[in-house]
Amino acid sequence: MIKAGIIGATGYAGGELVRILTGHKDVEIQWFGSRSYIGKEYASVYQNMFQIVDAACMDDNMEELAEQVDVIFTATPQGFCASMMNENILSKVKIIDLSADYRIKDVATYEKWYGIEHKSPQFIEEAVYGLCEVNREDVKNARLVANPGCYTTCSILTAYPLAKEGLIDMSTLIIDAKSGTSGAGRGAKVPNLFCEVNENMKAYGVATHRHTPEIEEQLGYASGEKVVLNFTPHLVPMNRGILATEYAKLTKETTYKEVKAIYDKYYANEKFVRVLDRDIYPETKWVEGSNYADIGFKIDSRTGRIIMMGAIDNLVKGAAGQAVQNMNLMFGLKESEGLELVPMFP
């Protein structure tokens, strides 16, 4: 039985980790860390867990936690994990960090986009970017996994095969992404109130969103060139789900079948990536509650562009589900263990 600790267990991603790990036959959660609710019953913070979780919230003492568990998930604000990390902890326990602290290899880029100093840059090199479908083998041996962001997971998986195979002109890539509101977290802010979000839609973080350099870095590795792109996130009046609509010029004339073959080359054996049939486009609802990423595409011969579309549940494949997938790989379990979540419809 793997003993797990969660720091930041009362955020939405943390809550989703609890939901998923509760159903994982090889894991026991030992520590529900939540600085805001120390001493409070976890089930009183998330009443859905009443009679399921019987534990009080703990602090975020990673040193102590490292003594007690086999794996720590940090679902914490940017900077927290980096500020706590040290060799002692890493020598005792595996870390899966759901924040951005170890996602970006270039510390200057991290510090510029996030506006904070990185407190433990010495571990960045070692950290494995935990996009399982891309870095599976590295994840298996990692001590420290940087769990990808929600927008980034969706954005990268959607374009990855075509970037890798040189089929799209990376300098033309534009990602227009739409997210449910759980991505904004559980903090009490006016813009996230029901009446502000409901019956409304807007772009935000235009040309400045922090997931941009993460996407650029990963798609840069795939394409073998420096990538600079536009990424525009939008807030949608729904709880869960990310839809990424991506546009790029094709580098050569190509057919539906050729593109489909490339997607299949990378994803046909991937349980959690589903390349949809011709003229079927992903809908966020079709992956809700599950670890799937659904992908569809359309070639527009009029403009010479391809439109690629991807959908995930931002709290599952975009956060907690992918973290558990990483954990499974790190501990030699079946990759899909605990993740056989059938999407819920409606």
Next chain:
Amino acid sequence: MIKAGIIGATGYAGGELVRILTGHKDVEIQWFGSRSYIGKEYASVYQNMFQIVDAACMDDNMEELAEQVDVIFTATPQGFCASMMNENILSKVKIIDLSADYRIKDVATYEKWYGIEHKSPQFIEEAVYGLCEVNREDVKNARLVANPGCYTTCSILTAYPLAKEGLIDMSTLIIDAKSGTSGAGRGAKVPNLFCEVNENMKAYGVATHRHTPEIEEQLGYASGEKVVLNFTPHLVPMNRGILATEYAKLTKETTYKEVKAIYDKYYANEKFVRVLDRDIYPETKWVEGSNYADIGFKIDSRTGRIIMMGAIDNLVKGAAGQAVQNMNLMFGLKESEGLELVPMFP
């Protein structure tokens, strides 16, 4: 491995049966019946099932189906199951009917409220009303289970212990219920369009809703008297969830502790009924996607009434989940097998 057939597999309740049974380790779905989609891939009707279900929709030939499976779920319009039923079928296969055909013991009451003739009244007596928490032992031996309605499950469970123990004056019982829109089914009707339901709320079927006699009958058994009550359903702009707010005069002065003790007497050992802590009232979101019924209550000494509140997911405990719970009992499986669904939040 239990072989299951579903008739009406492409309605919302049918789809939820597929979702739950897909995760049930002892069951294999053999037959996805759907008169409207015969020959069509099931996963093309419910794209969430892509790469999960690989089967085409079948017709609704119960005779043939009875040869092939161990249990048939009928998630069909009123009248269908009754019109198909015969001794031959019942001798070969267990039937769990999600429609109302066998829920009401008095055929005249059924025919009056549903406005159709009952085609096989001879099986009504034998049918067991599948509210597991109330009729568990009978369900175990049943050939034919009448799976309770969504509103009724919620309404009955919420009041049952107090009705049984004579704590409430049944002649004063009023049930004001609110339901998500999946309860209205997947039929293409103007009143169920997004723009008609969203940002809207209304009562419907006032004093005439068909679940009324079903609630009255069951609470009549519990209280030992003829029950006539008001039941008012409302449509709420959400997909899933039923909330029942019930009002009744207390038959004597009583305390929170006494009432709590009575609820605990009936439900403390019930996995799927959670009696909430003092001053916590159920929210539909806390049970979403799960088989739980959450119950809370408040005594109002000013008026001498008790307000009882219950919440379920109408598609799970109110339909497919309860049907699987019944199946588990009928086949001697662990009652919660395949139903360890943690409520999803948010």
Next chain:
Amino acid sequence: MIKAGIIGATGYAGGELVRILTGHKDVEIQWFGSRSYIGKEYASVYQNMFQIVDAACMDDNMEELAEQVDVIFTATPQGFCASMMNENILSKVKIIDLSADYRIKDVATYEKWYGIEHKSPQFIEEAVYGLCEVNREDVKNARLVANPGCYTTCSILTAYPLAKEGLIDMSTLIIDAKSGTSGAGRGAKVPNLFCEVNENMKAYGVATHRHTPEIEEQLGYASGEKVVLNFTPHLVPMNRGILATEYAKLTKETTYKEVKAIYDKYYANEKFVRVLDRDIYPETKWVEGSNYADIGFKIDSRTGRIIMMGAIDNLVKGAAGQAVQNMNLMFGLKESEGLELVPMFP
């Protein structure tokens, strides 16, 4: 031109006052009071008002404001208006208080339910309860109007004619009310976040909601007896709208026509109360954005009860619209001036 000042102009009710008064041909808003946003452009707080309102937010100095305007609307937290009120202010300016401070005649009841001390009880007697359809003549001559609460407006109007005519047994009256989330205000609180409210429904303030004594007092005047009732509010995932479903025993056997005649007696000439046709029940969407209260009812001969249903837009007839209706009466304008708002659908 009537000069108006609004204190609390950046709350949802205050914002709605601005929307309505902006379209009122006889009114000019002189003062956009908002303690939280002093000095900030009003249109930057409510971007919908960009290029419509060109003014900065002011403080809440009622003394100074009284010098400048003809009427002050206080859309402020409980206690504020009472703490500011004095004879000097009242001698200079008309006050329409959207808070509860002057709604309840018995100060002890106010203090008990609201849990605060009333700072100017000497004005309670003088204050007119501004339910225009009931107290029209008194409003015309008032210096100080207590604008009714949202739930109360809907609850009272729905039952008023039958209470007045003795057709319902007041001791059996139960009000089950459902409200959109704007009623909870614009404060940043976790329970009002989009992800907490969306896809969710719950009761709250069960047997303790502060609108209870207000409803009881007014229906007491109507029925000529002390009224004690159950009022249960529920939170619904929509922005606007209140639906009240009310249950009571009829005091005698009666027909649809008789009840309809009573409703018509009180409301046939009321522009803003629409008694719907037989078997049509109110939907919140049908009154959205308008000052209408829609009412329907159903007699249930099985139980001897009548089910009365009413719907309003909580921000219009339940707050700002009614306040303007009161202002029109107080200044001798056409009662519907500025309120000819056609409900918006969808």
Next chain:
Amino acid sequence: MIKAGIIGATGYAGGELVRILTGHKDVEIQWFGSRSYIGKEYASVYQNMFQIVDAACMDDNMEELAEQVDVIFTATPQGFCASMMNENILSKVKIIDLSADYRIKDVATYEKWYGIEHKSPQFIEEAVYGLCEVNREDVKNARLVANPGCYTTCSILTAYPLAKEGLIDMSTLIIDAKSGTSGAGRGAKVPNLFCEVNENMKAYGVATHRHTPEIEEQLGYASGEKVVLNFTPHLVPMNRGILATEYAKLTKETTYKEVKAIYDKYYANEKFVRVLDRDIYPETKWVEGSNYADIGFKIDSRTGRIIMMGAIDNLVKGAAGQAVQNMNLMFGLKESEGLELVPMFP
């Protein structure tokens, strides 16, 4: 008093025409045409109009209608208006067609994208494309106005000044648009059911949506070159609102101020187009219920692109409001008459 007839008065756009014209002091609606509801009270189809509209639905006999009214609005399916049009009608009455029949000058393009034969191509030349801010003078003298599409109005207005001034490379223009569900109409179809749309988001009509050639034609006139672009519409779980996010390469290095000056050049005097302040991006909620188009933009120096964003209420500026704006111009009324609708928030 202008006498108006509406054909297609029971669709969502038709209903919005009724709402707006009801508040227009110079117009009287004489004819509520609705093939589906002939003889039925209009207010029974749209209960929000109860006691506001007292008329029964009529047929769609344009010949007869032309005798009775001064202006006909056709809010009808593609092909209807073209099939009815003739010189006799046009000589008697002004026509504002909300369908696409006369929007596209090249009949072959129309027939290819819409898949139907155009029945009266002889009037296409004469028809004025009723985007008031662009074609104001032509509209004033028109007999036949082609009211622009909802997506197109938003898409064109957002890019128009930059296209006109040559600031953006038209071959790089990509429009990613998001619409509320009222754009899909009131037809009873499964994909538009509440449970299918709610908590969901998807692209549709990818690379094939019919508004594409309309946008291309109009932006072609503006830029003076043939435009071929990508337009991708998405369905959003909200009733009203369109948000267009548009991407294009700048043709030269430019500053915020320069771009702002260009927008102001075209829109500073336009009542219904609001160019937002720096770093404020449009939200659909800020224009809801109103005739405004809100526009914001961001220059991304990293990629050399500009991101332009526009928001409208699809039923107002995107349909009925713009139609009334056109009518006002055609009849020499104040352009904003009846359109002083303050956006409703929340």
